[in-house]
Amino acid sequence: MSDTDHSPIVTTPAGRLEGTREDGLHVFKGIPYAEPPTGQNRWRPPLPKADWDGIREATCFGPACPQPPRRPGSIYANDLGPTSEDCLSLNVWAPEDASNAPVFVWIHGGTLIWGASKECYYHGARLAREGMVVVTINYRLGILGYLAHPELSAESVDGISGNYGLMDQIEALKWVRRNISVFGGDPDNVTVAGESAGALSILYLLSSPAAKGLFTKAILQSSYLISTPHLKERAHGEMPAEEIGSEVGKKLQANDLSALRAMDAQDLVDNAALAGYLPFGTVDGHLLPAQPADIFDRGEQAPVPVLAGFNSGEVRSLPFLAAPPPSSRAEYEDVIRGRYGEMAKEYLRLYPSTDMMESNFAVVRDALYGWSAEKLVRQQSEQGLPSYLYFFDHGYPAADAAGLHAFHACEIPYMFGNFDRTPPLWPANPDTTEEHALSDMMVSYWSRFAATGTPSAPGAAEWSAYGNTRAYMAFRDKPEPDAHLMPGMFEFYDYEISRRRKDGGIPWNWNVGLASPPLPDEQR
Numbered sequence: 406m407s408d409t410d411h412s413p414i415v416t417t418p419a420g421r422l423e424g425t426r427e428d429g430l431h432v433f434k435g436i437p438y439a440e441p442p443t444g445q446n447r448w449r450p451p452l453p454k455a456d457w458d459g460i461r462e463a464t465c466f467g468p469a470c471p472q473p474p475r476r477p478g479s480i481y482a483n484d485l486g487p488t489s490e491d492c493l494s495l496n497v498w499a500p501e502d503a504s505n506a507p508v509f510v511w512i513h514g515g516t517l518i519w520g521a522s523k524e525c526y527y528h529g530a531r532l533a534r535e536g537m538v539v540v541t542i543n544y545r546l547g548i549l550g551y552l553a554h555p556e557l558s559a560e561s562v563d564g565i566s567g568n569y570g571l572m573d574q575i576e577a578l579k580w581v582r583r584n585i586s587v588f589g590g591d592p593d594n595v596t597v598a599g600e601s602a603g604a605l606s607i608l609y610l611l612s613s614p615a616a617k618g619l620f621t622k623a624i625l626q627s628s629y630l631i632s633t634p635h636l637k638e639r640a641h642g643e644m645p646a647e648e649i650g651s652e653v654g655k656k657l658q659a660n661d662l663s664a665l666r667a668m669d670a671q672d673l674v675d676n677a678a679l680a681g682y683l684p685f686g687t688v689d690g691h692l693l694p695a696q697p698a699d700i701f702d703r704g705e706q707a708p709v710p711v712l713a714g715f716n717s718g719e720v721r722s723l724p725f726l727a728a729p730p731p732s733s734r735a736e737y738e739d740v741i742r743g744r745y746g747e748m749a750k751e752y753l754r755l756y757p758s759t760d761m762m763e764s765n766f767a768v769v770r771d772a773l774y775g776w777s778a779e780k781l782v783r784q785q786s787e788q789g790l791p792s793y794l795y796f797f798d799h800g801y802p803a804a805d806a807a808g809l810h811a812f813h814a815c816e817i818p819y820m821f822g823n824f825d826r827t828p829p830l831w832p833a834n835p836d837t838t839e840e841h842a843l844s845d846m847m848v849s850y851w852s853r854f855a856a857t858g859t860p861s862a863p864g865a866a867e868w869s870a871y872g873n874t875r876a877y878m879a880f881r882d883k884p885e886p887d888a889h890l891m892p893g894m895f896e897f898y899d900y901e902i903s904r905r906r907k908d909g910g911i912p913w914n915w916n917v918g919l920a921s922p923p924l925p926d927e928q929r
Contacts, residue, residue: 413501415587420457425464426501430533431588433497434523435467438580439573441491442545447666448557448569451493451576467494469521470546471670473678480722481814483828485521490549490670495542495577496522498529503538503589507596507856510540510581510620512574514601514627514814517684518547524828531822535852538590540581544573544606548677549670551684553636553646554654556662565636567646567687571609578610578619596622596855600814604628604713608781609686611706612697622858624851625713626820627813630698630777632912635688641696641905642912646687656680698906701784708788710858712851713781714795714877715774720766722812727769728919730761737761737919744921751897756918768918775891776898782871783895791870793860794877796890801840803832816880819844820851839882846884 413431414423424433439451446452468489475482500506511527513520522541529539544550550570557566582592597620599607604625610616611623632641639645644652657676659665665673686693700706720726731737737758742749755771756764778794785792799819800810809815809832818824822844824834834840849862860868866884869876879885901924905911908925916922 417584421460422463423460431499433463435494437494438577439493443490450572466523471674472519473675480830492543498533498539499588505591507537507594508590509537509855510597512599512603512606514603517602525826526817526823542577544570547674552650553687554650555647565689568692575616595620598624600626608697612700617707623711627715627774628777629773631914653682710790710792711785712793712854713778715778716811717798718811719770719774719813721809727765734758771894772917779895786871794871797880820847822848
């Protein structure tokens with residue numbers, strides 16, 4: 406690395422980059438890691454960026470992937486500026502004196518529909534000041550990132566389609582492996598981290614043979630280990646991914662692949678969303694050889710330590726995920742008995758009728774996020790990989806007043822150290838000594854895990870690995886170590902989901918609680 410007019414310049418294998426100097430950091434934004442996935446390259450694997458001559462300026466974030474508008478009034482809505490199908494870029498924050506530093510690669514959330522690496526609360530400066538090289542990446546979203554289609558499979562050398570966003574993430578990690586040393590990072594000490602759909606992406610990365618060896622640790626915040634469509638066959642109640650793609654093409658009045666490729670990118674993503682297209686990974690036999698849950702059960706996932714957890718109020722900001730409560734407690738209990746049979750007694754213990762809305766929020770939280778987090782940590786721990794579970798239950802005045810105690814994603818400003826970088830409708834974080842102290846501890850826990858595999862923070866409680874004691878860290882007004890989170894919760898869902906998986910015809914996604922189909926017979 407060298408300086409010209411006080412601006413840092415690095416020479417990567419593809420060419421030279423000029424960034425900016427910011428308070429002891431070298432910052433490079435909008436670095437292309439792949440060729441534009443446009444024209445005939447729409448819905449094809451990413452191609453590594455070709456070499457360039459001269460010095461390329463890397464001082465502005467690259468455009469976000471085209472995406473539909475957020476839901477009106479969303480606290481997650483943020484001005485992302487210009488969008489473009491030419492969106493495969495990443496950003497780097499590195500200490501000026503970085504040498505062989507741990508690398509922290511952040512994959513943004515947004516339901517695989519929304520978001521970008523340049524969102525305000527993903528600013529990497531605070532984490533980089535802990536001695537890490539921080540990377541945030543863009544990837545293809547929505548129909549551009551996840552469409553499977555028979556014609557796409559036919560033109561693929563592997564006979565597959567879908568998973569283009571996952572391919573982008575893998576290509577970005579390959580770029581990190583090839584290039585990060587010139588920024589002062591250690592390519593052999595890379596942690597992938599993400600929240601919500603970013604954490605779902607990491608589940609896919611942990612499950613994908615193509616990603617093995619590209620990272621050494623993983624952080625999953627509010628991940629969800631859901632059933633996933635197969636490319637060509639119906640499984641777990643999910644339509645084949647190719648059939649989903651064909652149907653959305655018909656709804657868009659695009660009769661073949663050439664018509665889909667000819668559509669304007671923004672019109673395509675807007676109309677696909679209006680047509681009900683929801684992006685997910687595809688079990689294609691290659692990138693995702695099997696259901697991620699099956700891969701984890703067989704111990705075939707990447708053998709890396711994980712740090713995973715969820716928030717107590719996940720569904721408070723996502724109320725549409727929960728079924729509306731019935732008119733009476735008696736009706737609530739009758740519905741649950743009809744859905745859960747001999748498991749209804751335990752269900753009603755965990756989610757009583759005394760506060761039906763709270764129970765409806767909690768059941769979705771636990772079925773999606775709680776079970777997934779503990780499942781991941783348990784599975785890695787059973788392979789002898791020290792792994793760590795957390796439960797974020799911290800409230801603050803603006804969030805609590807809005808009924809959003811510990812809502813989905815509210816931990817992000819704390820672990821990134823970015824209270825002053827949140828979306829316009831986000832409940833404002835208090836600028837107090839106590840709040841900054843909690844944030845400082847979370848920044849330290851996350852960065853030390855990325856550096857060493859053990860989360861720690863000066864002057865804070867010791868965070869024990871999950872292990873045989875089922876240890877976890879609760880983040881309330883301060884970190885509080887504890888054990889055996891929500892007794893009975895994990896066992897309930899592990900048994901319920903195992904029965905659905907054995908049945909083979911029922912998803913284990915959001916159809917839980919009052920929205921659950923009758924639980925299949927245990928003997929199937």
